Amino acid sequence: MKKLLFISVLVLCVTALRAQNDSIIYTAEYLDTVVLNKKAEVINDYSLIGVNYGVTYSTIYFNPTKMGAAFKFNPHYFSIMYTHYEKMFGYLPYFGLTVGFSHSHEGVSFNDSPETGYPLGYVDGATVMSIETYEMPAMMQFHIDSAPTKIMANLGAYIGYRTSVTRSGPYMDIEYANKFRDYEYRFDYGIVGGVGLAYMLDPVEFHLNLLARWSMQNLYQPDYYNEVFHPYNTYYYRYANPIDISVTFGVHFQLTKRTGKTNKQLKKEAKNIVYGETANN
Numbered sequence: 574m575k576k577l578l579f580i581s582v583l584v585l586c587v588t589a590l591r592a593q594n595d596s597i598i599y600t601a602e603y604l605d606t607v608v609l610n611k612k613a614e615v616i617n618d619y620s621l622i623g624v625n626y627g628v629t630y631s632t633i634y635f636n637p638t639k640m641g642a643a644f645k646f647n648p649h650y651f652s653i654m655y656t657h658y659e660k661m662f663g664y665l666p667y668f669g670l671t672v673g674f675s676h677s678h679e680g681v682s683f684n685d686s687p688e689t690g691y692p693l694g695y696v697d698g699a700t701v702m703s704i705e706t707y708e709m710p711a712m713m714q715f716h717i718d719s720a721p722t723k724i725m726a727n728l729g730a731y732i733g734y735r736t737s738v739t740r741s742g743p744y745m746d747i748e749y750a751n752k753f754r755d756y757e758y759r760f761d762y763g764i765v766g767g768v769g770l771a772y773m774l775d776p777v778e779f780h781l782n783l784l785a786r787w788s789m790q791n792l793y794q795p796d797y798y799n800e801v802f803h804p805y806n807t808y809y810y811r812y813a814n815p816i817d818i819s820v821t822f823g824v825h826f827q828l829t830k831r832t833g834k835t836n837k838q839l840k841k842e843a844k845n846i847v848y849g850e851t852a853n854n
Contacts, residue, residue, distance in 0.1 A: 574666045616666040616718055620657045621778060623825025624677075626650065630818050631703075633696075633792065636812040641685075641693025647678035647703060650819045656714065669714040671727065679704040679735070679761075679788065679815035680800070694812070698745030703813070708733035710765050719772045720832075728766035730787065735759040747808040756797035761815075763788040776827040788815040 614706040629647040654673035660666045683694045692700040712729030735758075740750050753759060769782035792813035 578628045602646055614720065616658070616660075616832060617811075617830055618659050618666075619827060619829040619831050620655070621817060621825045621827045622655045623778070623780065623823045625652045625654065625780065625782065625821040625823035627782075627821030629677050631680045631815060633679075634812075634814045634816055636710050637687055639683075639696070641683040641695040642767075643682050643684050643817075645680045645682040645701065645703065647680065647835045648820055650677045651675065652710075652821070652823075654710075654823070654825075656825070657713075658716070667715055667717060669716060669727075670711070671714050672711045673709070675708045675710060675731075675819060677706055677708065677786075677819060679706055679817060681815075692695070692742070695744055696740075697749070698742055699738065699740035700742035700744075703739045704735050705737040706728060706733050706761060708761070708765075712765060718773075723771040723778070725769040725771060725780075725782070726767075727769070727784070729764075729784075731761075731763060731765045733761040735761055754793070757792060757795040758790055758794070761788055761790045763790065763814075771825075772833070775831050778825040778827065780821075780823040780825055782819075782821045782823065784817075784821065785820045786815075786817040786819070790814075 574751045582650045627650040629650045630644040631647055632642060632644045635642060652673055652675035654671050656669055656671040658666065658669035661668050680701075681696065682702075683692045683700045685691060686693050694700075696702055709761060710731040712727040717724045735753075738751065738753055738757075763786060765784060765786045767782055767784035769780055771781075772779045791809070792815060795810040795812055
């Protein structure tokens with residue numbers, strides 16, 4: 574009996590000591606130093622639509638070069654853009670496509686000579702020219718999200734149409750102050766791209782963009798000058814390609830969820846619970 578009692582006490586002591594060794598006591602000081610890693614947000618394939626408003630600085634690249642050509646300030650830029658983000662290879666959420674409709678201006682302004690006070694150059698007599706245009710841009714977008722901000726880079730192309738023109742200057746023909754000449758092209762196309770920064774308050778995003786546009790369509794027929802001034806010179810060409818830089822601010826609305834489970838995902842999970850995984854295969 575004494576032997577059995579001794580063995581029982583010994584077993585209880587060993588068990589108590591082992592339990593004491595296995596237990597961990599967390600002090601308040603230790604808990605203050607613990608860092609819990611937050612689970613990274615998964616970005617969905619989502620879409621958004623928005624409007625942008627801003628200003629444009631425009632000039633024209635001339636070849637042969639025209640002296641005094643400078644940027645002209647145009648106060649009205651407007652666009653409506655639709656953007657869709659899609660993960661590349663199913664897990665790289667950095668790419669998207671943005672397309673839409675925009676209204677802006679092309680043009681140029683010539684500086685005056687500081688010595689004489691007269692314009693350093695002109696286009697067919699006009700020292701200031703502004704062309705109203707409507708475009709359809711389509712751009713690939715690379716974006717990096719770090720909520721609540723997003724960095725964006727765009728590159729693509731556009732097609733457009735020049736709807737009206739306004740000219741002024743001391744040497745111009747007044748007949749063409751608001752009229753296109755026969756040798757001036759109205760259809761427009763070129764390259765467009767830029768960078769931007771967004772602030773996201775789901776489901777609303779505020780976008781600040783800097784866009785640059787290079788027209789690949791010459792402003793006028795490059796050899797039209799031959800008919801008047803160089804009728805026997807078939808190698809005389811003039812080129813004029815508009816260049817625009819726009820600063821815009823936009824408000825965009827998310828059409829689907831940027832993060833978290835979408836309605837489609839929730840419906841799929843509910844269907845799997847009720848019917849099982851094989852129901853979707």
